[in-house]
């Protein structure tokens with residue numbers, strides 16, 4: 460995520476090289492929207508009954524006293540679907556990447572979106588393997604749709620574990636559900652569960668930067684389903700940060716998601732569309748997303764799109780019709796940022812990346828395979844340089860958040876500060892070192908100086924909740940980014956970028972800890988950067 464408070468600071472930059480209109484690459488071909496619908500099926504797919512076609516498990520009479528909420532009356536439709544290849548989301552040269560996962564969590568979801576887009580009936584099949592070395596007394600689910608009280612939410616009606624109805628205990632303002640079924644889950648043991656739920660989608664929501672909302676031009680669905688949080692050496696992660704922090708800390712998983720929605724809406728989601736089936740005025744679309752740690756979806760009958768094809772990777776920019784010129788510029792920035800990060804850090808393994816103009820009041824927000832940028836940046840010509848910065852920032856999160864995961868709640872610097880620095884690497888490689896240095900000076904150093912004057916010299920490595928909203932920006936996004944410049948100055952360009960490439964390779968689809976990044980710099984340089992780490996990050 461990137462907060463918009465930095466806009467004023469970056470305006471100083473707009474007089475420099477970044478303000479010049481950027482020529483578009485010749486490969487950009489605007490596509491009118493909505494695009495004609497095509498029936499897609501993966502090559503070699505055979506039609507098989509889906510897991511959703513199985514009969515609902517019988518309730519365990521012994522658990523009947525749990526008196527669950529009544530089942531939704533409009534249960535998701537049961538329709539046979541072709542079985543897609545699970546590597547449909549990956550570019551061919553990375554099709555073996557799924558083998559890097561071990562006992563990964565699998566989500567098979569079906570969402571039935573109401574005609575007015577106000578509600579979703581969801582059914583979710585979950586396969587979770589206990590990868591810890593101790594028995595688990597149940598599992599936890601995160602319910603982030605409940606993060607803003609009175610603005611939509613998710614209600615779980617029932618969870619079946621095999622034949623048994625599970626006991627559900629909510630906590631943390633209903634953002635956490637503990638699920639127990641009377642037995643422990645032993646190390647290496649597999650849990651198979653079916654979850655029925657209803658999601659209410661809030662209209663014109665204001666909470667959490669309007670990230671979960673239904674407007675007359677776009678409906679956004681960020682992590683609206685029950686998500687299994689990361690379980691690391693500190694155990695389950697159930698913390699809820701203040702609303703200026705990102706919430707997801709989860710393992711790379713396999714998603715098979717079927718969304719049944721009014722046919723007039725296009726769906727922009729994590730992963731790849733592998734099948735479309737029209738039934739009257741409804742359209743069923745199936746997406747495969749893997750390995751991804753989160754699944755994001757957006758519905759629109761207003762946005763238009765333009766795409767660039769980079770070999771087997773499609774980058775698409777979605778924008779309001781009146782913002783077509785800015786949508787094309789954003790595509791150019793995203794394509795170029797992607798090229799810089801692939802060269803500097805490692806390849807982007809997925810078949811597509813979607814950049815979406817959204818009503819968010821943050822500068823932008825990142826999801827696996829999807830980045831969003833605030834509509835007001837498309838519409839305010841005075842903010843062009845920040846618009847470019849925000850776009851490059853959110854694209855960098857595909858490397859540091861989506862591909863390499865981390866604890867965004869307790870160690871927000873590990874992705875945000877690195878993404879801030881990566882953004883200046885984009886400016887450096889595209890416009891030259893002087894431009895990048897100007898951003899580091901005018902933005903990061905100024906933020907840090909203001910922060911020190913206002914709050915004292917706080918470390919950049921604190922949990923989100925240790926800062927107020929303003930200090931979070933100044934220390935994590937400003938001071939934290941300067942740590943990376945200090946490391947680069949000490950160990951040199953070669954070791955600095957080699958360390959980040961090694962970090963990418965080692966933690967691709969995994970979750971990294973701060974010590975892992977420090978170790979990568981130490982090993983690549985043969986030096987010990989711990990004193991720099993303590994001085995800047997200070998944890």
Ligand SMILES: [Zn+2]
Pocket residue numbers: 460461852856875878
């Ligand atoms: Zn960010």
